[in-house]
Amino acid sequence: MSIQIGLIGAGGIGGIHALAIEAAGSTLAAIHDPDHDRAVALAESAGGARVHDSVESLLADDAVQGVVLAVPNCLHSPLAVQALEAGKDVLIEKPMATTVEECDRVIAARDASQNIVQMGFVCRMAATSMAARKVIESGRLGRIYHARATLYRRRGIPGLGRWFTDRARSGGGVLIDLGPHLLDLLLHLCDRPRVRSIDCHTTSCFGHPPSGYRFTDMWAGPPDPDGPFDVEDGATALLRCDDDLSLSLNMSWASHLPEGTIPDGVTLFGEKAAMHFEILNDKPLIIGSELDGELVDTTQPVRSGEDWNTAFRRQHERFARNVLSREAPSASAEEGRTVQALLAAMYRSAEAGASVSVDEALV
Numbered sequence: 001m002s003i004q005i006g007l008i009g010a011g012g013i014g015g016i017h018a019l020a021i022e023a024a025g026s027t028l029a030a031i032h033d034p035d036h037d038r039a040v041a042l043a044e045s046a047g048g049a050r051v052h053d054s055v056e057s058l059l060a061d062d063a064v065q066g067v068v069l070a071v072p073n074c075l076h077s078p079l080a081v082q083a084l085e086a087g088k089d090v091l092i093e094k095p096m097a098t099t100v101e102e103c104d105r106v107i108a109a110r111d112a113s114q115n116i117v118q119m120g121f122v123c124r125m126a127a128t129s130m131a132a133r134k135v136i137e138s139g140r141l142g143r144i145y146h147a148r149a150t151l152y153r154r155r156g157i158p159g160l161g162r163w164f165t166d167r168a169r170s171g172g173g174v175l176i177d178l179g180p181h182l183l184d185l186l187l188h189l190c191d192r193p194r195v196r197s198i199d200c201h202t203t204s205c206f207g208h209p210p211s212g213y214r215f216t217d218m219w220a221g222p223p224d225p226d227g228p229f230d231v232e233d234g235a236t237a238l239l240r241c242d243d244d245l246s247l248s249l250n251m252s253w254a255s256h257l258p259e260g261t262i263p264d265g266v267t268l269f270g271e272k273a274a275m276h277f278e279i280l281n282d283k284p285l286i287i288g289s290e291l292d293g294e295l296v297d298t299t300q301p302v303r304s305g306e307d308w309n310t311a312f313r314r315q316h317e318r319f320a321r322n323v324l325s326r327e328a329p330s331a332s333a334e335e336g337r338t339v340q341a342l343l344a345a346m347y348r349s350a351e352a353g354a355s356v357s358v359d360e361a362l363v
């Protein structure tokens, strides 16, 4: 299925969307970015999409059927509302917004316009995540009592001193950057459990000297040494859920831990078997269980030959299908809002230095 897409934001992830749109068989028809040269360069590499000077002009482009928002987090909600009011379906990069109130504005605009909002929770679209979901659905793990997601970047602060590290524009640091991916995936794999309380600890150690962080080869860079850094660069959270399930999230933008010391990915502990997998990599599902009184390794290959870009391609195939068939999106605005509410509770817990309960009305 093929649709005409308008891309707002031609930065790092905008470039990946441009490739994925083409790979999915859709057309990148229009681009807007206030950095005009960047928009022109991406348009040229993507086969000559129209470059618009303003968001309004792109949204008035009748050929555009769906809009992708690949802009700083603080712009997600206002631009989504604007696009929905202009009659467009929208794919919003994660996080959905910077606050729950902003998510509510998007949902209200979606309901008023009857347009589609799909969340960019691309980790669900990875071959390993999809295979893991099938294993869980088969009942092979039994009841899951604990699930953890870990992503420790070593030298991975995005755009140090630019919008990613400026709370006013990002809404936070690593927690709101990597957290939506990890949290959404755990909620999705564990059948959307009801979270009761959260204990979260955040750290901010690498943004300013004397941390020793002098790395300059960064996503959304180059670094601006005089720019803001008022966000966290490490976070750990424990989420207690109904049915005696707990989730744990462990993430960093930077640390001095040698690569490979702790495996990144998702680990699910079930009463019948346990499973670990790396998100987005063409790696096996490592599964352990008991047979005749012995622990056995029944690791299952995924053999997809896939990478990060394939998951984005799948996301765009799904977006085109949603737009044309008006099917419910694979990752809904409500799911985006739940992630946002839980992230907000994590920030409250980190600030209070204590566990916080999660209000049912909020999630």
Ligand SMILES: NC(=O)c1ccc[n+]([C@@H]2O[C@H](COP(=O)([O-])OP(=O)(O)OC[C@H]3O[C@@H](n4cnc5c(N)ncnc54)[C@H](O)[C@@H]3O)[C@@H](O)[C@H]2O)c1
Pocket: 008, 009, 010, 011, 012, 013, 014, 032, 033, 034, 035, 038, 055, 069, 070, 071, 072, 073, 075, 093, 094, 095, 120, 122, 159, 177, 220
């Ligand atoms: N799904 C993923 O794995 C993933 C990965 C990276 C980033 N992201 C998300 O994508 C979004 C963009 O991140 P990025 O890494 O591409 O950042 P970036 O800084 O590389 O690019 C952002 C782009 O938005 C443009 N922009 C700023 N204001 C704008 C406006 N008013 N209208 C249109 N464009 C505007 C900037 O000029 C820039 O080109 C963020 O929300 C981020 O969380 C998602």
